Amino acid sequence: MQKFLTTVGVLSLSALLGAGSAFAAGAGHGHGAHHGDGMGQVGAKGDPVDARRTLSIAMTDNAYAPKSITVQKGETVRFIVKNSGEFVHEFNIGTAEMHKAHQGEMLAMMESGALGPSRIDHSKMGAMQHDDPNSILLEPGQSGEIVWTFGISGEIEFACNVPGHYESGMVGKVKVR
Numbered sequence: 740m741q742k743f744l745t746t747v748g749v750l751s752l753s754a755l756l757g758a759g760s761a762f763a764a765g766a767g768h769g770h771g772a773h774h775g776d777g778m779g780q781v782g783a784k785g786d787p788v789d790a791r792r793t794l795s796i797a798m799t800d801n802a803y804a805p806k807s808i809t810v811q812k813g814e815t816v817r818f819i820v821k822n823s824g825e826f827v828h829e830f831n832i833g834t835a836e837m838h839k840a841h842q843g844e845m846l847a848m849m850e851s852g853a854l855g856p857s858r859i860d861h862s863k864m865g866a867m868q869h870d871d872p873n874s875i876l877l878e879p880g881q882s883g884e885i886v887w888t889f890g891i892s893g894e895i896e897f898a899c900n901v902p903g904h905y906e907s908g909m910v911g912k913v914k915v916r
């Protein structure tokens with residue numbers, strides 16, 4: 740009986756390990772973002788040397804130009820993002836579910852004083868440092884860039900999750916062909 744149980748234990752463990760590796764392979768490049776499930780579909784932090792295309796994104800209160808973009812699956816794109824508005828804005832690539840989850844984090848940042856309507860207080864960010872590779876958060880007048888490698892084909896979004904902005908239309912489509 741003892742021997743039987745041990746064998747079952749070993750089999751279960753290898754089954755679990757097998758499932759784990761399959762998941763890791765499907766989830767892409769193992770970057771540091773922590774929003775979980777959507778990432779395999781969304782893609783991963785890109786390497787600037789792979790970027791053959793640079794797209795400029797203008798942020799105002801509360802809109803993006805352009806409103807939608809089309810990329811190829813697996814394509815690495817360099818985004819240059821400029822905040823020309825009077826409020827803090829974010830450019831964040833993800834699924835609608837990921838944006839919804841991130842909106843809760845941004846609300847917590849605002850409530851803690853780390854995020855104001857028109858400024859970011861990095862000293863108060865603490866454990867909530869806003870440094871996910873799929874997003875950039877900019878104060879009025881600031882510019883920045885992110886490099887992103889898109890995942891499988893489908894439709895995802897770029898969005899601003901500063902409280903109230905997504906709801907007021909600060910969201911655009913990414914068509915991944």
Ligand SMILES: [Cu+2]
Binds near residue numbers: 801827899900901904
């Ligand atoms: Cu915004």
